[in-house]
Amino acid sequence: MTPGSGKTEVISYSRLYRLWEENSWSATGLDFSTDAKHWDEKLTDRQREAALWNYAMFLLGEEAVARTLTPVLDAAPTHEQKIFLTTQIVDEARHHVFFDRFMREVAGQGTDIESTLSAVDGLVTWGFRQVFNELDRVSDALRKKPGDRALLAQTVALYHVVVEGLLAIPGQHFIQRYVEKMEILPAFSEGITNVSRDESRHVAFGIRFLGELVRSSTDCRDAAVEMFNRALPWAIGVFIPPNLDPSYTECFDFTLEEIYAFALRSFETKLNRIGIAPSEIALLSRDNADYPYDERARRAWVLIRAGIIGDERREPEVSPEALEILFEGLTRIVHLDVARALGGPIEFDLTDAGTWHLEVTNGHAEAHPGPAGKPALTLQSTAADWAKISVSRMDPRVALLTRKLKVHGSLSSRAKLPKLFTF
Ligand SMILES: [Fe+2]
Numbered sequence: 234m235t236p237g238s239g240k241t242e243v244i245s246y247s248r249l250y251r252l253w254e255e256n257s258w259s260a261t262g263l264d265f266s267t268d269a270k271h272w273d274e275k276l277t278d279r280q281r282e283a284a285l286w287n288y289a290m291f292l293l294g295e296e297a298v299a300r301t302l303t304p305v306l307d308a309a310p311t312h313e314q315k316i317f318l319t320t321q322i323v324d325e326a327r328h329h330v331f332f333d334r335f336m337r338e339v340a341g342q343g344t345d346i347e348s349t350l351s352a353v354d355g356l357v358t359w360g361f362r363q364v365f366n367e368l369d370r371v372s373d374a375l376r377k378k379p380g381d382r383a384l385l386a387q388t389v390a391l392y393h394v395v396v397e398g399l400l401a402i403p404g405q406h407f408i409q410r411y412v413e414k415m416e417i418l419p420a421f422s423e424g425i426t427n428v429s430r431d432e433s434r435h436v437a438f439g440i441r442f443l444g445e446l447v448r449s450s451t452d453c454r455d456a457a458v459e460m461f462n463r464a465l466p467w468a469i470g471v472f473i474p475p476n477l478d479p480s481y482t483e484c485f486d487f488t489l490e491e492i493y494a495f496a497l498r499s500f501e502t503k504l505n506r507i508g509i510a511p512s513e514i515a516l517l518s519r520d521n522a523d524y525p526y527d528e529r530a531r532r533a534w535v536l537i538r539a540g541i542i543g544d545e546r547r548e549p550e551v552s553p554e555a556l557e558i559l560f561e562g563l564t565r566i567v568h569l570d571v572a573r574a575l576g577g578p579i580e581f582d583l584t585d586a587g588t589w590h591l592e593v594t595n596g597h598a599e600a601h602p603g604p605a606g607k608p609a610l611t612l613q614s615t616a617a618d619w620a621k622i623s624v625s626r627m628d629p630r631v632a633l634l635t636r637k638l639k640v641h642g643s644l645s646s647r648a649k650l651p652k653l654f655t656f
């Protein structure tokens with residue numbers, strides 16, 4: 234039974250502690266001299282730039298997780314959990330030392346721990362900042378209220394499941410793959426393999442711990458779902474390279490879609506093991522789970538490129554393909570009984586992108602481009618505003634109040650609007 238293997242029962246805390254003892258390693262013992270040579274001679278400019286961008290987020294991430302775990306340690310209810318969490322704090326400090334050494338001795342960033350952190354700080358993405366600001370916020374809140382189980386569930390959901398499970402492990406998987414295949418950076422390759430093994434152990438702990446919390450009370454369960462809903466739109470934005478440039482991954486022989494598909498599969502597996510269905514998470518509920526993961530990742534990238542998800546500083550430029558994806562998603566979050574009670578189709582008048590309509594036939598909802606004929610309800614907005622509402626980036630109630638969304642229809646039809654979709 235190994236952490237990370239999907240089918241097995243969750244691993245015990247004492248077994249996880251034993252694995253920590255068995256798998257100890259040294260970050261200061263690694264010899265980076267060959268790596269420094271490879272960095273200068275074997276890597277292209279693009280590969281150096283891409284590696285720096287990616288590893289900067291690991292360095293800053295490891296610093297943050299080493300710093301924010303003590304509130305979880307204090308709040309953990311049992312001694313077995315506290316013993317494992319103590320080992321994890323040690324691991325995170327070691328990971329910080331490992332990435333710090335690489336950044337300074339191989340990539341030439343900074344002259345000591347503090348200056349190396351500042352040297353790479355400007356490289357992180359919008360999504361990274363949001364996720365880690367939230368980690369600071371929620372762990373601070375837990376530090377002040379260690380007895381608050383719902384806050385504990387939120388911290389573990391963000392820390393172990395999102396930051397470590399959804400972000401770090403997929404990133405490390407692809408790094409391990411290319412450094413081995415290209416036979417480059419031997420000390421880094423050895424270190425990242427150790428880091429990756431540690432992270433699998435941390436995530437296995439988090440799945441067990443959060444699973445217990447989620448089963449213990451509906452408050453904890455709701456709090457965890459709320460955190461996943463809050464963090465997922467940011468997490469999507471973490472691995473978006475500067476200017477959406479695909480060469481940041483293609484120079485190492487993988488695609489952005491590939492890593493997103495890997496991360497999505499891994500995240501859904503973890504949610505299921507915790508006891509939360511992926512369809513309970515807002516953004517995932519719009520996805521068609523029958524599509525293979527590579528197709529779901531490809532569609533996510535259509536929305537990322539259109540500026541709809543992944544970086545909320547961008548104003549969406551909605552492509553026809555993005556609209557099709559959004560309306561297909563809408564058919565999965567429409568309440569069929571409410572839609573049926575309208576007695577006619579719903580029309581979407583996108584002032585700058587044509588018309589779509591949604592109708593319920595044979596017990597399921599379908600969305601099609603073009604006018605509805607005799608709509609029971611017409612929603613009017615720009616395509617960009619509709620896109621923001623569709624991915625819960627804009628609250629439809631606020632959109633109505635600010636007249637960014639207008640509604641036409643009979644009084645009784647309009648009254649049904651608040652219950653029509655799960656936004
Ligand atoms: Fe770590």
Ligand SMILES: [Fe+2]
Nearest residue numbers: 325397432435
């Ligand atoms: Fe970790």
